[in-house]
Amino acid sequence: MSFLKRLYYFSTGLIIGIVFLFFILNGKRTSCNYGPSARVIDNIISKELVLKYQTDSIVDDKLYNLISEGRVRFNKSEISNEPCPLYFVESGDSSLLIENCDEQAFVEFK
Numbered sequence: 333m334s335f336l337k338r339l340y341y342f343s344t345g346l347i348i349g350i351v352f353l354f355f356i357l358n359g360k361r362t363s364c365n366y367g368p369s370a371r372v373i374d375n376i377i378s379k380e381l382v383l384k385y386q387t388d389s390i391v392d393d394k395l396y397n398l399i400s401e402g403r404v405r406f407n408k409s410e411i412s413n414e415p416c417p418l419y420f421v422e423s424g425d426s427s428l429l430i431e432n433c434d435e436q437a438f439v440e441f442k
Contacts, residue, residue: 369404372419376430376437384431384440395439398423399430 365374381395402423410418416433420442427442 368406372404372432373400373402373421376419376421376432379432379435379437382436382438384438398426399428399439402426402428 365371377396377400381392381399383395399421402421405420405422408420416431416438419430419432421428421430429440429442431438431440
């Protein structure tokens with residue numbers, strides 16, 4: 333079998349597979365977060381967020397956006413804290429200290 337024929341079969345299967353995945357994964361909330369910071373932030377966002385010190389009213393959407401756009405600074409975090417690790421998240425001008433427990437995440441502005 334010639335190289336061009338093999339390339340034709342390979343590209344045909346690849347295109348069919350991409351189209352198949354496009355229709356299956358269309359509309360689903362799939363993500364590929366492989367970095368440690370992204371995984372921690374996804375874990376925090378999946379829980380109920382509770383503000384430790386109720387300052388001015390902050391809308392939940394703003395808080396979620398602030399956390400999701402931030403980066404975890406592991407050198408300032410206390411990961412080995414039991415039972416709830418403390419994560420330091422920097423997002424633009426804001427800094428957050430988040431206590432990540434099993435069912436809730438407690439947020440404190442720094």
